[in-house]
Amino acid sequence: MRKIPKQERSRLLVESIIDATAIVIAKHGLAAATTARITDEVGISIGSLYQYFDNKEDLYEAVLERIVEKLITLVEKQSLTKEPFTLSVWVTTLLNDVWDFLEADNGLYLQVVRNWSQLDFVSGMDVLEQKMLSVLSVYLLQQPTRISPNTGDLPARLYILTNSILFTLLRYISKPSPLVSRQTLIAEFANMVERSLL
Amino acid sequence: MRKIPKQERSRLLVESIIDATAIVIAKHGLAAATTARITDEVGISIGSLYQYFDNKEDLYEAVLERIVEKLITLVEKQSLTKEPFTLSVWVTTLLNDVWDFLEADNGLYLQVVRNWSQLDFVSGMDVLEQKMLSVLSVYLLQQPTRISPNTGDLPARLYILTNSILFTLLRYISKPSPLVSRQTLIAEFANMVERSLL
Amino acid sequence: MRKIPKQERSRLLVESIIDATAIVIAKHGLAAATTARITDEVGISIGSLYQYFDNKEDLYEAVLERIVEKLITLVEKQSLTKEPFTLSVWVTTLLNDVWDFLEADNGLYLQVVRNWSQLDFVSGMDVLEQKMLSVLSVYLLQQPTRISPNTGDLPARLYILTNSILFTLLRYISKPSPLVSRQTLIAEFANMVERSLL
Amino acid sequence: MRKIPKQERSRLLVESIIDATAIVIAKHGLAAATTARITDEVGISIGSLYQYFDNKEDLYEAVLERIVEKLITLVEKQSLTKEPFTLSVWVTTLLNDVWDFLEADNGLYLQVVRNWSQLDFVSGMDVLEQKMLSVLSVYLLQQPTRISPNTGDLPARLYILTNSILFTLLRYISKPSPLVSRQTLIAEFANMVERSLL
DNA sequence: TATGAATGAGACTTCATTCAT
DNA sequence: TATGAATGAAGTCTCATTCAT
DSSP: OOOOOOSHHHHHHHHHHHHHHHHHHHHHOGGGOOHHHHHHHHTOOHHHHHHHOSSHHHHHHHHHHHHHHHHHHHHHHHHHOOSOOOHHHHHHHHHHHHHHHHHHHHHHHHHHHHTHHHHTHHHHHHHHHHHHHHHHHHHHHHOGGGSOTTOOOHHHHHHHHHHHHHHHHHHHHHSOOTTOOHHHHHHHHHHHHHHHHO | OOSOOOSHHHHHHHHHHHHHHHHHHHHHOGGGOOHHHHHHHHTOOHHHHHHHOSSHHHHHHHHHHHHHHHHHHHHHHHHHOOSOOOHHHHHHHHHHHHHHHHHHHHHHHHHHHHTHHHHTHHHHHHHHHHHHHHHHHHHHHHOGGGSOTTOOOHHHHHHHHHHHHHHHHHHHHHSOOTTOOHHHHHHHHHHHHHHHHO | OOOOOOSHHHHHHHHHHHHHHHHHHHHHOGGGOOHHHHHHHHTOOHHHHHHHOSSHHHHHHHHHHHHHHHHHHHHHHHHHOOSOOOHHHHHHHHHHHHHHHHHHHHHHHHHHHHTHHHHTHHHHHHHHHHHHHHHHHHHHHHSGGGSOTTOOOHHHHHHHHHHHHHHHHHHHHHSOOTTOOHHHHHHHHHHHHHHHHO | OOSOOOSHHHHHHHHHHHHHHHHHHHHHOGGGOOHHHHHHHHTOOHHHHHHHOSSHHHHHHHHHHHHHHHHHHHHHHHHHOOSOOOHHHHHHHHHHHHHHHHHHHHHHHHHHHHTHHHHTHHHHHHHHHHHHHHHHHHHHHHOGGGSOTTOOOHHHHHHHHHHHHHHHHHHHHHSOOTTOOHHHHHHHHHHHHHHHHO
16 A cells, blocks of 8 residues: 655655656556666656655556546546536637647657556546546536436436547547547547537 | 567467567556566567567567557458448447457457557557558448448548547456446447437 | 498488588577577478487587588698698698688587587587697608798697687687788788797 | 666665676576576566566677676786786787687676577677777787788788687687697687788 | 478567565 | 666566477
């Protein structure tokens, strides 16, 4: 289990270790993300790493946690928008934000997320789904008139949408298809969401 | 592959090595799929493994190749159906077949596919997409009247559908959500396809 | 111990195995001269190799034996020359012959000899020395008037000359010095021999 | 070298690893000088070896470097002698020193050097030649009157002398000929040098 | 005799983790 | 708390040799 740092200095150190881990994974791939390389990147000794993380697994967990947190933040940012918006606009904006986040820092987080299976990223997905579900529910409730009467199983539909969009996005960003442009992809997703929910 | 097995006996051996690899990955996870464990599973010596595969990577490749082949076969089987069918029925049948295949042998192939990112399964996806694209194109051309005039970018849409469905399926089968049943999931996918293409 | 082939066909096979070994060593280096590569080169099975050689060591021994034989032949060819010659001419001619032999077939034998230490080539040297000693003794006896009265320890001197020349030659051919040309080197050796013996 | 040892303790460890490597090569031959045997000899774990050397090759290189260094030191020691000396005396003394060095510690370094070809000792020879060339040049310049007018190509001659002497010495020490004594050999070498240079 | 698939000891190397300083 | 040298289990792969066919 991960130790919870109490002092400010330690907290910063933990942050920079997590940062470094993401950087190293992005730069050299997960297989080459050794404790030595990570601590080199931070400029601390291996021993110090183990001061804050019991083992590498915990470290990876922390990295994923942070990514999920950031994704959640993006979703929340959207949900807090005060302006009125169509669902399509909402999705487009959100996806662009997510895309930019994944491509930021030379694909730093993208590289990390690509290894989700090894990293048990799927457990992080649960939180995301939860968030999407609640945010979209709120949104849809606010616009009752526009809800299609036969939307069917809303949770199931949201489950499918969230997973479909996120995984396809990941796959596309890490290996774009020449058949599809970013714009088209996002537009199609927006379409898909509207068709699914309205 | 290092050596092309000429005799029947060798061909069977290669098959059983690939089988064993899948089994070991499924049982212990990719990280634990060591050459020793694999050859133990077959009951041969490590040396024999290297008679037929240059390295572990090649072995993994062979496993993926086989899975993609089988998935392709399922798609083809559907496409050859002579009976008239609605798109929805077609999708439902195909997805049930795929599902059964992935769950067969205690989720043997499912477990393997879950590690797609490490295994470069994505390259296998290309072949699948190609197949789906051509099969569905043929189908849609046969029913021109039913094609929605504004289907938009068909390749893009198929790209999205194939990826969305396959990855979500994988994720669900490997960790089912209590919110969604298999039946619902497949029904929703069928819906999604119809809404997308018709 | 090496089996002695009795039939003509087998004798030829043994020859071609020895040839192939030299070729493989020259092409890929001693470390890469595996039984598989050697038998591939001959076009026979590994089993057949072991029909004629009990182990790899025996095979190497045979290769060295043959090289020493060929060198001996060169020396003998010189010693049989009927024309009168100066010692210097004799040495020059011999060294040119040896040089050509070592460089023949893309340095086939040179590469083999370079690995003398692993190959226990030194034992082959004994035979060469013996030969040189006897050939030169004969020569010198034939020209008694020209022998310096204080030649000192003739065997010792021949030992030194043989070894000095051969090893330096090997070193030069395998990695020529920019400071010295082939011509100079041979001329200097001829000089050295004359100064030593006359 | 992977890591430059900063602390005295590590420096000593690196030294003892190099020592052990030489010992193991001398005791069991180069082929048997495995990382396991070497670290056993030092009494450390294999991992520790790899803290300081990237691979076995680097380790061998370090061993050779040290030997060449020591040989250079011997040459330098001679060249610094203040007393006047004849070339013959100079060579005799130097060769005796080299001989003693090679035979020290039960032929420790001799055994190592015997494997020069695999060990790329030849590159070490370059340094030695360079040294010999400069040292002898200085000597010869100091005694201009005694230089034979027709010494011819001095660098070539020194190249030949250095190689001839060193390789013949190695061969003799590792397998002495009954025809020659150490004393005779050295005396003959001294002769050879005088005849070559004066 | 010939074949070549099978063997398996053993080589090199990596890297998460520990612990004395 | 921080350091980083040391550990050693475990992984991948090679290759001389055997032996059933």
